[in-house]
Amino acid sequence: MTRIRIREVTGQDILAGKSHGLRDYPKLLSAIEGTGAGDIVVLDWSDIELATASYFGATFVPLLRLAIEGQLDRYFVLTGLNQTSLDELKLVLENQGLVTLIGDWKEDGVHNAGALGRLDPPYAETLQAVQRVEAASATELFKKHTRTRIGKTGWINRLSNLHRLRLVRKQRVGREYVFQALSKERSHGR
Amino acid sequence: MQQGVAQIRDVEHFHWRLADRESPVVFSTNGSGLSLPAAIELACIAAHRPSTAEGPSVAIRVTNCPIWSLVRDARWPERSSRTRLRDGDLAVVILPPQANDFWWSQCIRDLLNELKANGFPAKLAGALAAAVAEMADNLWQHSQADAPGLLAYQVRRRRFAFSVADTGIGVLASLQKNPRYRQLSSSMEAVRAAIEPGVSRFLDGGGMGFPSLLHALADLWGTARIRSGEAGLSIDRTQDRRKKHSVYLPPLPGVHVSARCSLDAPFPMKP
Numbered sequence: 119m120t121r122i123r124i125r126e127v128t129g130q131d132i133l134a135g136k137s138h139g140l141r142d143y144p145k146l147l148s149a150i151e152g153t154g155a156g157d158i159v160v161l162d163w164s165d166i167e168l169a170t171a172s173y174f175g176a177t178f179v180p181l182l183r184l185a186i187e188g189q190l191d192r193y194f195v196l197t198g199l200n201q202t203s204l205d206e207l208k209l210v211l212e213n214q215g216l217v218t219l220i221g222d223w224k225e226d227g228v229h230n231a232g233a234l235g236r237l238d239p240p241y242a243e244t245l246q247a248v249q250r251v252e253a254a255s256a257t258e259l260f261k262k263h264t265r266t267r268i269g270k271t272g273w274i275n276r277l278s279n280l281h282r283l284r285l286v287r288k289q290r291v292g293r294e295y296v297f298q299a300l301s302k303e304r305s306h307g308r
Numbered sequence: 309m310q311q312g313v314a315q316i317r318d319v320e321h322f323h324w325r326l327a328d329r330e331s332p333v334v335f336s337t338n339g340s341g342l343s344l345p346a347a348i349e350l351a352c353i354a355a356h357r358p359s360t361a362e363g364p365s366v367a368i369r370v371t372n373c374p375i376w377s378l379v380r381d382a383r384w385p386e387r388s389s390r391t392r393l394r395d396g397d398l399a400v401v402i403l404p405p406q407a408n409d410f411w412w413s414q415c416i417r418d419l420l421n422e423l424k425a426n427g428f429p430a431k432l433a434g435a436l437a438a439a440v441a442e443m444a445d446n447l448w449q450h451s452q453a454d455a456p457g458l459l460a461y462q463v464r465r466r467r468f469a470f471s472v473a474d475t476g477i478g479v480l481a482s483l484q485k486n487p488r489y490r491q492l493s494s495s496m497e498a499v500r501a502a503i504e505p506g507v508s509r510f511l512d513g514g515g516m517g518f519p520s521l522l523h524a525l526a527d528l529w530g531t532a533r534i535r536s537g538e539a540g541l542s543i544d545r546t547q548d549r550r551k552k553h554s555v556y557l558p559p560l561p562g563v564h565v566s567a568r569c570s571l572d573a574p575f576p577m578k579p
Contacts, residue, residue, distance in 0.1 A: 132416050134438065135445025136514055137407030168420065170438040171516035171523075172445060179513065202434025209523055210516050213505040 119227055120153040121197075122146075125165040133169040139176025146177055155191045156287070158300050162223055164198030171206040175214075178207070182216055185284045193284050195231060195300050197223035204234070211235035217283055221301055231301035233285065241283075244276040248286050249299040257294060314342045316533065316566075319349045320540070320557055326357065327558035332365035341373030344398075344462050345533060345566035348471035351379045351458070352535075352564050355475060374398055375460065385455035385475050397464050403457040407448050416441050419461065427466040427571065435524035436468055436569070442517040443472040443565050450509060451476025451562065471566040479536040479563055485509040495537025496554060503534070503541070521567065530569030535560060546574050 125131060127149050128142045146161075153159050161178070163169065184190035196218060199207065204220070211218060212235055221231035231249070233242060247263065248254055254262075256273035268276075277297045281288045287298040314337045322335040335350065342350065350368065357366055370376040378393050378400040390411055391402040404412050416437055423433035440459065447457040453476035461470035476482075480498035483489040486509045492498045501507045503522065508515030518534070522543065525532055533542045540555040 130413060132413040132441075134413070134416055134441030135407055135448070135517075137445050137448050167417065168434055168438055168441070170442050170445075171520045172442055172514060175513055175516050200434065201431045202438060205431070205435065205523065206438055206520065209505070209519060213516065213519070214513070 119158040119160060121160040121162050121223065122149050122153075123162045123164070124169075125163075131165060131167040133166060133173045133177075135170055136172040136176045139173040142173075143177050143180065146181065150181065150190070150192060153192065156193075158193045158195060158228075158287070160223060160228060161194060161196050162198045163196060163200075163203060164223070166198070166200070166203060169199075169203040169206060171210045174207045175210045178218075179210060179214055179216065182218060182284070186216075186282065193287055193300055195219045195221055195228050196234075197221055197228060208234055217285065219285060219300055228301040231299075237283075237285075241276055241280055244273070245280055245285055245299075248277070248280070248297055249301065253296050253298040255291070255294045255296045313337075314346050316343070316346050316349055319346045319353070320555070322350070323353050323558050323560070326353065326366060332367060334367045334369065336367075336369040337371070337373065342370060342376055343568070344375050344460055344469040345471050345568065347373070347375040347379055348458065348460050348473050348566060349535065349564055350376075351384060352473050352475075352560055352562065355385050356561050375400075375462070379460070382458070384458045385453075387456070389456035398462050399460065401459040401461075403444055403447065403459055405456065407445055412444075415459075419463075422463045423468060426463050426468075428468070432524070432527060432571070435520075439521040439524035439567070440470055440472070442520045443470075446517040446565075447472060447474045447476070447563070449514070450482040452482075453477075453562065466571040467569070469566070469568040471564060473562065473564040475562045478561060479534075479539075482509045483507070486511060495539035495559075496541070496556065499534050499536055499539045499541045500554075503543075518565075521565070525567060525569055528569040528571060529573050530567060532567040533565070535564040535566075536562070 127145050150159055185192055217233050217235035217237045219231045220234045221228040247259055256270055256277055259273045260270040280286045289296050326333050374395045375398050378395050378398055382393055382400045382402055387402050389402050390404040393400045420433055420437040423436055451474040453474045455475045457474040459472050479502050480495045483492055483498045503518040505519040506515045529545055531542055531544045538556050538559050540557050542553045544551045
């Protein structure tokens, strides 16, 4: 897990509009490319007074799209967003049909991670199920959630989609894939 | 002669008379002044009015009006960029040529602090400052104007008004650069489209400026207005329900976005 402080990368605390976003995108991409492939990258927005929807649209959204398209093998968690910046980010994510994880940064990592953006209830439930146990395969979730009507294939589909959205990590263990949460705590939608 | 504070509607009426080539065309207030959006709309019309040789004789007489005095002192759009003039709770900013400017970040920070100091909760103050920043950024991204843009604002206790204006190509010509919106044939269609999320001249996304403005105003009372070409679109939330009003007006180059908002309802709330 690598933490990138946006304030340090950009040198600014007011991040307003597409113009600032286009200025900062190469700096952010460069900082992220300095992390390891498959790494969880915590983008820490603490000490940022204001970040607007168009700023996120020109910086974080293209990064997330690169990750979803498989061109940037990273998993993102955003921390330290104030309420205004959080609302602005939500606006652009919902418009673009994207979802990301936001949480609180503490010394031992990310806490209280939850999805921001529109995540359909079945996927939100699956994300919570993974976060409760930290890591699980579809077989394990199928066996654990016997009261649901979700078959093993259903769990595989849900987990695969969460991985496609870069909300969980995927690792091959033996003959099957294990899906890992990016943080330990239970997810709450925001 | 206008009675009381002249509002946007009075300026629109003046613009019609100008377009109809009445002569002489006089805009005059009796000393009570202009609302901030009305003053900036008048400045936009004055910036684009035909010369006396080819058009009607025009006189604008506004006395004892601080916002109009500031606008006059700012000499927009001729004045060089990066100027901030103040008079009490009023500010007129001639925007820098590009957003990548520490001075501009400081302007936004000052506005944010002013809003907080005037009773706006941090979340709403942030949303309004973000909306102003987005509107100014729209100008840098889309206007293609040679002259600098204009920002004017007024912060009073629990009330806020602002205008952002440019002398550029307008919303219609900007959106038509995107093949997806090339079929738009009027400024009204273009303005109506532009307030929807994700509508932009860019193919690779954007178009969050107006949605950000409307989001900021969602929890407040007041009105927002977008004026470009022959279109005037107002989003009115001075009643319980938000309403949109469209009005066709004489063509005005560029874009003028204005908003007036308050934390308090303009009418007694039902218990």
